[in-house]
Amino acid sequence: MSFKVGITGDIASGKSTVTDYLRNKGYTVVDADEISRSMTKDRSPVLDVIERQFPGVVCKGKLNRRKLGKIVFADIHKRKELNAILHPLIREEISRQLKDGGDIVFLDAPLLFEGGYDDEMDVIIYITLDEEIQLKRLMNRDEITYQEARDRMRSFDMAKEEKMRRSHVIDNSTSREELLDQIDSFLLAHGIEK
Numbered sequence: 001m002s003f004k005v006g007i008t009g010d011i012a013s014g015k016s017t018v019t020d021y022l023r024n025k026g027y028t029v030v031d032a033d034e035i036s037r038s039m040t041k042d043r044s045p046v047l048d049v050i051e052r053q054f055p056g057v058v059c060k061g062k063l064n065r066r067k068l069g070k071i072v073f074a075d076i077h078k079r080k081e082l083n084a085i086l087h088p089l090i091r092e093e094i095s096r097q098l099k100d101g102g103d104i105v106f107l108d109a110p111l112l113f114e115g116g117y118d119d120e121m122d123v124i125i126y127i128t129l130d131e132e133i134q135l136k137r138l139m140n141r142d143e144i145t146y147q148e149a150r151d152r153m154r155s156f157d158m159a160k161e162e163k164m165r166r167s168h169v170i171d172n173s174t175s176r177e178e179l180l181d182q183i184d185s186f187l188l189a190h191g192i193e194k
Contacts, residue, residue, distance in 0.1 A: 002105045003192060004120060008112035008163070009127030011152055012138035014172040014179055016125065019108045021180055026194050028101040032109035035093045036086060040065075049085050054078070069142075073152045087115060104192050113163050117169060125183075126167035128160075133173055 007015055019029045020170070039046055043061040051058040072079040074104040094117070098105055109117055118124060129137075131153075138149040170182045186192040 002101060004098060004122050005106045005120035006112045006117060007106055007108045008110060008124065010129055010134055011110065012134050012141055013127040013129050015108055015127055017179060018183055019106065020108055021183060023115060027106055029106045029108055030097040030101060032090060032094060035090050039089050045068065046085065046089065048075060053081055053085065070148065095126060118166065120178040124167040125170055125186060127170050127172050128162050129171065130173040149158065185189055
């Protein structure tokens with residue numbers, strides 16, 4: 001029986017920094033975004049389904065992620081359509097990796113609650129940060145406009161208070177060192193420090 005820790009939080013909050021740190025410490029991390037990207041790699045059969053639903057986002061067997069992102073982050077109904085295509089495939093692969101992951105497994109899933117993974121976790125880490133810092137990080141990271149960043153933030157902001165209430169909250173508004181100190185404290189408090 002493994003101990004499962006969910007990692008979720010605000011967009012551009014530092015989840016990748018945390019998961020890279022955990023991997024470097026020797027922990028198994030299942031990454032939902034990584035699984036999603038592998039499902040939509042060049043010439044993947046699922047791209048045909050995506051192209052039928054979102055004409056013009058696939059060209060010569062390659063997904064234009066930026067174009068698809070503009071569509072789904074601006075329209076919740078379009079986002080639900082995309083999720084209906086990808087989530088069953090992603091869920092199957094996440095379940096397989098969680099099962100094969102060993103004694104302690106971390107699941108990095110931006111849509112942890114929306115996907116129903118919270119029920120499978122022993123504990124959840126929710127990473128948050130100051131909204132202005134989040135906006136700047138997102139614009140820089142994804143090379144998008146202020147409005148595109150706002151749309152993406154809004155799409156991930158639903159029921160944030162409820163998610164935080166059900167999680168161990170880590171604030172990443174200061175430095176990388178402070179973030180990782182908080183992760184170390186979490187590991188120690190839960191008796192899973194390697």
